[in-house]
Amino acid sequence: MxxxxxxxxxxxxxxxxxxxxxxxxxxxxxxxLFPPPSVILREAALLAADVTFLDGLATTLTNWALGLLVAIAAGVPLGVLLGALAPVERAVRPVLEFLRPIPSVAIIPLAILLIPQDAMMKVSVVVYASVWPILINTLYGMHDVDPLSKDTLRSFGFGRLAVLARVSLPSAAPFIATGIRIAAGIALILAVSAELLAGGTSGIGVYVIQAGSGNRTDLIMAATCWAGIFGVLANLALLSGERRLFRWHLMRTGAAPS
Missing domain, CATH: 1.20.5 (Single alpha-helices involved in coiled-coils or other helix-helix interfaces)
Incomplete structure (x- = not known):
């Protein structure tokens, strides 16, 4: 199938x-004047041998990877903390609900003003955009933990940390993985968007700006095509990892891959 x-x-x-x-x-x-798909695909294939474009692609993917890793390092522990401590969550939740709906692209001009270092600014924007799905999914995963399982472990004398490590985190892990997969796509969007708005010396977005200045619509679409290809590959890789690591969760929820 x-x-x-x-x-x-x-x-x-x-x-x-x-x-x-x-x-x-x-x-x-x-x-x-818009190039047909055959022309776009041909130019996309030629870009695979273009050193300038490959350097820009490496820059974009580096910012993407760094931003996503920082978002994971921040979002998962914070989500676990808020999910484990209900009073802390109630105190922090209004702030989260205020910040979360703000469009991530809208903070790029502010980031340009506040963070003078180009690479750090772009990574920071990626972190802000991608931390939300990780944080929210981790929080929901902590809420979905079976309370009976936690009570059973406590009845055998296990402490809060042991219950967290043995029950809560394994149960929330599929939700965390889903949040990371969603965040990966958002992080790529913001990595390219930051380059489009802030410019720079290298990156897919910078290449698109340069192609646009020369009215090369075919190159604009070819570079965009590469961003889409990488996004699809990243999503497929993470989805495959989810299915392999959390097959038990898919079976439990009735969503096992056919």
Whole structure:
């Protein structure tokens, strides 16, 4: 079934590209200059040998990885702390609910003003954007822990830390993994967005700005295509890891992969 699902996805993507090719070549006005998918894919393939683009790709992925790792290091412990201590959660929750809806892209101009170092500014924006799904999913995972399991362990004389390590964290782990997977996509969006708004010397967003200054729509879309490809690969890798590590959780919730 996994192979069939993959085949359906490939057929769907191919159909979408074919439809786009036909519409752009025969259905749009000649005044609208937009490259068809065949041209975009060709340029995307050529970018794989472009040293300048590859350097920018490495810069973007470095900022993405650093920001995501810092978000994990901050979001998971904070979510566990708030989930384990209800009074602390009630005290902090209004602040979280105030900050969480603020669009992450909207803080980029503020980050530019407050953080003069370019790489640190971009990583900080990625951290702010990606910490929320990790924190919230960790918090929800802690709330989903079976209270009977915790009470049973306490009845055998285990302390709070032992209950946390033996019951709460293993039970919340699938929620944490889901939060990290969601955060990975958000982190990539913000890594590129920060480059688009703040500029710099290297990065996918910087490459897009330079291509736009030369009216190279094909290169803009080709670079964007690479960002999308990496996002898909990262999501698939994390999803595969979830299914392997937490098969028991999928079986329990009735969502086991077919």
């Amino acid at each position: 996994t192979g069939a699902r993959l085949l359906r996805g490939v057929v769907g993507a191919a159909g979408f590209l074919l439809a786009g090719e036909l519409v752009i070549r025969f259905g749009l006005s000649e005044d609208l």
